[in-house]
Amino acid sequence: xRRMFDLGxxxxxxxxxxxxxxxxxxxxxxxxxxxxxLVSKQAAGxxxxxxxxxxxxxxxGDRLATGKRSAAQVTFPDNSYVRLGERADIxxxxxxxxxxxxxxGRVFAKFEKGSGAAIGGxxxxxxxxxxxxxxxxxDQGKEIVRCHQGEVTLSRVPxx
Numbered sequence: 001x002r003r004m005f006d007l008g009x010x011x012x013x014x015x016x017x018x019x020x021x022x023x024x025x026x027x028x029x030x031x032x033x034x035x036x037x038l039v040s041k042q043a044a045g046x047x048x049x050x051x052x053x054x055x056x057x058x059x060x061g062d063r064l065a066t067g068k069r070s071a072a073q074v075t076f077p078d079n080s081y082v083r084l085g086e087r088a089d090i091x092x093x094x095x096x097x098x099x100x101x102x103x104x105g106r107v108f109a110k111f112e113k114g115s116g117a118a119i120g121g122x123x124x125x126x127x128x129x130x131x132x133x134x135x136x137x138x139d140q141g142k143e144i145v146r147c148h149q150g151e152v153t154l155s156r157v158p159x160x
Contacts, residue, residue, distance in 0.1 A: 030058040030092055033075040034083075038067030060095040066105070080117060082109040093118075102143075106136045111150075127153040 032039070032052050040049035044061025058064060058074060066072050066084045074090075075081045076098050084090060088105025098117035100107075111117040113130030120126060121143040126133060131150030137143055145152065 029060065029095055029098070030074045030076050032056040032058065032064065032072060033081070034071070034073035036072070037070035039070055039072045039084075040065050040067075058092045060092055062092050063089060063103070064092075065089040076115070078112045078115055080109070080111040080115045082107050082119070102135045102137050104137045104139070106134060108132070108134050113150075123156065125155055127155070129153075 032041075032054060035052060035054055039052045041052040041056055041058065042049045042063040042065070044059065049063075049065065052064060052072070064072060064074060064084065066086055066088050068086055070086050072084045072088075073081055074084070078098075080098055082090065082100065085106040085108075088107055089103035090107060091101045091103060093099035093101055098111065098115050100119055102119065102121050107119070109117070109119055109128070110132050111128045111130060115128070115130070117128040117131075118125055119128060119133065119135050121135065121137045122141070124143050124145065126135065126145050129151045131152055132148040133150075133152055134146040134148070135143070136146075
């Protein structure tokens with residue numbers, strides 16, 4: 001009589017399952033996918049900035065900052081992305097969706113339709129529906145939102 005499952009097959013399938021579960025559990029909400037010149041990451045709860053490179057994972061509470069004449073791109077699991085111009089600083093605000101706060105600088109974002117993305121500053125937040133958007137926080141703290149395509153709904157951020 002032939003055995004339906006041999007030990008090698010069961011071990012291979014078990015290993016595949018472990019790898020898949022580990023990959024899903026380890027998936028970060030965002031990944032740095034492009035770096036030009038000086039780009040730094042500050043992990044949530046840390047006071048230290050460390051150099052960021054392509055492949056750097058960003059989790060909830062992490063910051064990414066660019067220096068003078070520098071830029072970066074952050075890509076989310078659904079292929080939505082944000083591009084940081086020089087001297088920009090963002091904070092990832094969600095572990096499961098796309099939500100970020102612009103602390104300073106110019107950020108261009110292209111969000112996939114249905115992403116439910118939110119991008120904001122200290123005074124306003126933009127709920128985004130499949131949109132190309134710029135969110136700018138000037139040195140004086142003024143927030144500027146430019147919608148290039150799609151829909152954006154603006155609202156005030158409640159005081160913390």
